[in-house]
Amino acid sequence: MGDVINCTRFVSRADDLVPLPSKPVDIPRIPLISIAYRIGSLLDVYGEKTNEQHVMNALQQTIQEWREQGISVDICDFTSYPKLDLFPPQYVIFLELISEQGCKIDDEQLQVLQKLANSEVERQLCKANERYDAGRNGKKLGALTCILVRSGTFSTFLRKELFNGRANLAQIKPYRLLKNEHHIQFFYDNKIDTSSC
Numbered sequence: 001m002g003d004v005i006n007c008t009r010f011v012s013r014a015d016d017l018v019p020l021p022s023k024p025v026d027i028p029r030i031p032l033i034s035i036a037y038r039i040g041s042l043l044d045v046y047g048e049k050t051n052e053q054h055v056m057n058a059l060q061q062t063i064q065e066w067r068e069q070g071i072s073v074d075i076c077d078f079t080s081y082p083k084l085d086l087f088p089p090q091y092v093i094f095l096e097l098i099s100e101q102g103c104k105i106d107d108e109q110l111q112v113l114q115k116l117a118n119s120e121v122e123r124q125l126c127k128a129n130e131r132y133d134a135g136r137n138g139k140k141l142g143a144l145t146c147i148l149v150r151s152g153t154f155s156t157f158l159r160k161e162l163f164n165g166r167a168n169l170a171q172i173k174p175y176r177l178l179k180n181e182h183h184i185q186f187f188y189d190n191k192i193d194t195s196s197c
Helices: 051-067 107-128 132-138 152-160 181-189
Strands: 003-011 030-038 073-083 090-099 145-148
Touching: 051 073, 051 090, 051 107, 073 152, 090 107, 090 152, 107 132, 107 145, 152 181
Parallel strands: 090 145
Antiparallel strands: 003 030, 073 090
8 A cells, every 4th residue: 555554552352442252252462553654755865764744743843833923824735855956965845834714824924934934844853853853963964945835736736737537636645755857846836936025
């Protein structure tokens, strides 16, 4: 299926989480699992193995800090890719934000958020993945770039770029790691220009 899983614990008769037969029967311990990430979705330039959960945690912590500063935004969606044509290489994260009320974020707020995003997400990602932090401290990786994209970018991407008519849109999983140059360019083309705000 392409998912990497973690076995979080084992369930046995004593746990009572699932109905078990009333007669004593030798029941093996049943593993409980969680999905860690999809195969092929790691940001991994030199062995730091940054997965979707690392990036999601960094983004959620950043959003939480912004809320504490009075900036009411939430994550709509995100994707990323390793920019390897620079030295040192760096991560690029495309981020679509919405206000907590689901409204459009005004231009002044977007300008503030774009200025804060790179350093805040970088700091949180260093906390979320110690190997990424070691790569940054060892100058193997450059500082990440966080690019805010226009409202509706991800839904348009799913409709135009990924939907081929053979699957229901609800079945298409989000791309957390971009590999196709055409897809990467799509997100650059939808970058919010905060210089004119």
